[in-house]
Amino acid sequence: xxxLTSVIATAAVLGSAQASFAATExxxxxxxxxxxxxxxxxxxxxxxxxxxxxxVVQTHKGNYSxxxxxxxxxxxxxxxxxxxxxxxxGTATMxxxxxxxxxxxxxxxxxxxxxxxxxxxxxxxxxxxxxxxSLPFNSSTPVLWVNRDKLQEAGIDPDTPMETWEQxxxxxxxxxxxxxxxxxTTAWQSWIHLENFSAYHDTPFATKDNxxxxxxxxxxxxxxxxxxxxxxxxxxxxxxxxxYAGRRNEGGANFRAGECALFTESSAGYAGIKAEAEFDxxxxxxxxxxxxxxxxxxxxxxxxxxxxxxxxxxxEYxxxxxxLDFLSSADIQAKWHQDTGYLPITAEAxxxxxxxxxxxxxxxxxxxxxxxxxxEPTANSKGLRLGxxxxxxxxxxxxxxxxxxxxxxxxxxxxxxxxxxxxxLRRFExxxx
Amino acid sequence: MEKRVTFKGIWLPLLLVLxxxxxxxxxxxxxxxxxxxxxxxxxxxxxxxxxxxxxxNFEFLLSDRFYRASFLTTAIFSIxxxxxxxxVALYLAVLADRLIKGSGTYRTLLIWPYAVAxxxxxxxxxxxxxxxxxxxxxxxxxxxxxxxHVLNEGEAMGLVVVASAWGRISYNFLFFLAGLQxxxxxxxxxxxxxxxxxxxxxRTIVWPLLSPxxxxxxxVNIIYAFFETFGVIHTITSGGPQQATTILVYKVYSDGFxxxxxxxxxxQSVILLVIVSILTVVQFKYIERRxxx
Numbered sequence: 001x002x003x004l005t006s007v008i009a010t011a012a013v014l015g016s017a018q019a020s021f022a023a024t025e026x027x028x029x030x031x032x033x034x035x036x037x038x039x040x041x042x043x044x045x046x047x048x049x050x051x052x053x054x055x056v057v058q059t060h061k062g063n064y065s066x067x068x069x070x071x072x073x074x075x076x077x078x079x080x081x082x083x084x085x086x087x088x089x090g091t092a093t094m095x096x097x098x099x100x101x102x103x104x105x106x107x108x109x110x111x112x113x114x115x116x117x118x119x120x121x122x123x124x125x126x127x128x129x130x131x132x133x134s135l136p137f138n139s140s141t142p143v144l145w146v147n148r149d150k151l152q153e154a155g156i157d158p159d160t161p162m163e164t165w166e167q168x169x170x171x172x173x174x175x176x177x178x179x180x181x182x183x184x185t186t187a188w189q190s191w192i193h194l195e196n197f198s199a200y201h202d203t204p205f206a207t208k209d210n211x212x213x214x215x216x217x218x219x220x221x222x223x224x225x226x227x228x229x230x231x232x233x234x235x236x237x238x239x240x241x242x243x244y245a246g247r248r249n250e251g252g253a254n255f256r257a258g259e260c261a262l263f264t265e266s267s268a269g270y271a272g273i274k275a276e277a278e279f280d281x282x283x284x285x286x287x288x289x290x291x292x293x294x295x296x297x298x299x300x301x302x303x304x305x306x307x308x309x310x311x312x313x314x315x316e317y318x319x320x321x322x323x324l325d326f327l328s329s330a331d332i333q334a335k336w337h338q339d340t341g342y343l344p345i346t347a348e349a350x351x352x353x354x355x356x357x358x359x360x361x362x363x364x365x366x367x368x369x370x371x372x373x374x375x376e377p378t379a380n381s382k383g384l385r386l387g388x389x390x391x392x393x394x395x396x397x398x399x400x401x402x403x404x405x406x407x408x409x410x411x412x413x414x415x416x417x418x419x420x421x422x423x424x425l426r427r428f429e430x431x432x433x
Numbered sequence: 434m435e436k437r438v439t440f441k442g443i444w445l446p447l448l449l450v451l452x453x454x455x456x457x458x459x460x461x462x463x464x465x466x467x468x469x470x471x472x473x474x475x476x477x478x479x480x481x482x483x484x485x486x487x488x489x490n491f492e493f494l495l496s497d498r499f500y501r502a503s504f505l506t507t508a509i510f511s512i513x514x515x516x517x518x519x520x521v522a523l524y525l526a527v528l529a530d531r532l533i534k535g536s537g538t539y540r541t542l543l544i545w546p547y548a549v550a551x552x553x554x555x556x557x558x559x560x561x562x563x564x565x566x567x568x569x570x571x572x573x574x575x576x577x578x579x580x581x582h583v584l585n586e587g588e589a590m591g592l593v594v595v596a597s598a599w600g601r602i603s604y605n606f607l608f609f610l611a612g613l614q615x616x617x618x619x620x621x622x623x624x625x626x627x628x629x630x631x632x633x634x635x636r637t638i639v640w641p642l643l644s645p646x647x648x649x650x651x652x653v654n655i656i657y658a659f660f661e662t663f664g665v666i667h668t669i670t671s672g673g674p675q676q677a678t679t680i681l682v683y684k685v686y687s688d689g690f691x692x693x694x695x696x697x698x699x700x701q702s703v704i705l706l707v708i709v710s711i712l713t714v715v716q717f718k719y720i721e722r723r724x725x726x
Contacts, residue, residue: 072478075480098481099479259565388692388693394687405674427475427696
């Protein structure tokens with residue numbers, strides 16, 4: 001009983017101490033735990049210590065889907081946070097929610113220089129007239145991870161070129177012949193092998209500029225290019241050259257344990273692989289099919305961005321703008337990029353990282369940046385803006401699983417995914433009307 | 434003979450049932466009414482606008498072959514979970530009932546799994562059967578069996594059934610054991626003296642006298658399989674591969690909370706409501722007749 005009283009007393013003292021600061025509180029809901037959660041907390045603490053007008057309070061709200069749901073539920077109850085982290089597939093949902101969100105370019109005001117953000121990163125989150133609706137926070141892009149020791153063991157030159165899938169196919173043959181159990185595995189199959197594949201080969205994933213030009217978009221990833229790639233992957237799966245581990249990043253455990261020779265995964269896998277891998281690993285650009293494109297276009301991003309919610313006071317909006325500006329600063333961005341393997345969101349942060357010699361010390365960490373920025377994005381490689389996209393990804397996962405298990409051929413599976421996904425797009429279109 | 438108490442006025446009986454009616458209204462009629470109302474619209478996730486579609490959500494659902502297949506999946510899943518968890522529990526309870534020494538320890542150990550939350554149970558089984566690092570997968574591999582529930586539909590279903598039934602065995606075991614111990618020993622012993630073997634005694638005396646318990650567990654387990662196995666499915670298969678383990682409740686969740694399609698989700702809740710009502714009527718009307726109290 002005595003302890004309880006003292007707890008209450010302490011709480012009361014703390015409460016009054018906080019109130020006496022009278023700083024405007026900014027609520028920030030995010031989806032990060034573990035090391036990433038610590039890094040977010042560190043950013044917030046640095047911001048809070050740097051000034052005394054505003055206090056950002058960061059709260060973890062579960063995984064990406066859960067965070068989005070928490071934000072939606074809170075909005076419905078009139079208790080939305082100031083800043084909500086939403087993953088890239090939720091972009092169309094947020095954009096359509098006029099009246100629930102306040103576009104970032106409006107929050108930031110007149111002095112907002114949008115040109116300092118990297119085009120292929122911000123492109124995912126801009127309106128058709130080029131204004132940033134949300135602030136990219138963590139962005140990554142898929143690359144090819146190589147276990148060099150495994151190649152060596154199988155008698156393959158670890159420096160063998162693997163720029164094209166044709167070359168990778170040859171390496172997989174050799175790995176299989178040498179008795180390697182897991183020549184290749186992947187994470188995020190839809191993101192890497194359909195969404196990025198399409199952008200990388202400058203082929204539409206969906207009509208209407210991948211949905212950027214309107215919600216009356218239809219899926220288009222059942223064209224010959226994608227069918228050929230999924231068909232080849234399906235054949236590799238049947239031959240035991242491509243090992244399917246799961247819909248998310250389950251394959252990462254196998255790669256980090258040294259079982260798999262090749263692994264297509266986000267560039268943000270860097271921190272985990274570096275920490276766990278007890279072998280010589282290397283980052284290579286994502287391969288492309290020479291038969292489809294003479295050279296690759298750019299890849300697209302995955303990750304999340306920060307959305308500002310409607311219904312806050314002017315003071316809070318000023319605080320939000322200050323915080324977002326702080327997050328965009330070169331120092332914070334460069335540190336975030338180097339700590340996590342996520343892409344820098346401003347060109348300046350990339351330059352700074354280069355100047356610091358980080359890329360020389362950690363070879364391959366700049367591959368993702370180069371892959372994203374090598375070419376000016378086209379209508380096919382700006383990103384995707386599709387409603388109900390989380391569910392459509394689920395459908396794609398199901399259909400791809402049917403290809404890997406040999407139940408369906410690539411054409412039938414992708415046709416079916418397109419048909420089922422279109423039904424959901426029509427429902428989303430109806431909900432935004 | 435039914436016993437009836439008759440009241441003079443209308444006010445006293447009304448007052449007596451009022452708390453019950455209030456609770457039902459707040460926790461059942463209101464949400465159920467909301468679900469029915471919402472099922473007639475396609476709302477946007479933030480509740481900013483609603484499009485009236487009438488029965489459009491139901492049309493959309495019933496024209497989806499995966500949704501239709503989900504009914505069969507749910508039926509197979511629920512029957513398997515119920516049969517496995519009750520069958521094993523009954524077998525263990527019969528054995529425990531005959532135990533003289535150490536029965537306390539045995540019972541305590543058997544009850545433990547019930548304390549494990551479904552999601553945690555799911556993760557435990559997932560670790561054992563993980564396609565690359567699972568212990569069981571590894572042993573199966575030695576035996577020459579290539580376990581892969583990530584791609585094999587039958588194996589995925591088997592795994593979620595076992596994981597769902599496992600924790601439930603404890604619960605059923607408790608009730609069966611209590612039921613068995615309530616059966617008068619004299620009746621069983623008399624049958625034994627008359628020369629009835631164990632199996633005959635079980636079939637003619639124990640099973641009929643146990644039927645109220647069995648009926649109760651049947652109802653409770655089917656409801657469990659329908660609604661509470663969500664955590665297991667979410668952690669182990671997320672409804673895959675190819676929706677082979679997507680039971681109706683899981684689809685309500687994934688459409689509503691992953692897909693933000695609240696109209697479809699509400700329509701599915703209404704369909705579930707109808708199914709459960711029918712099931713309850715069937716259970717109480719037809720199966721309960723065969724129960725001896």
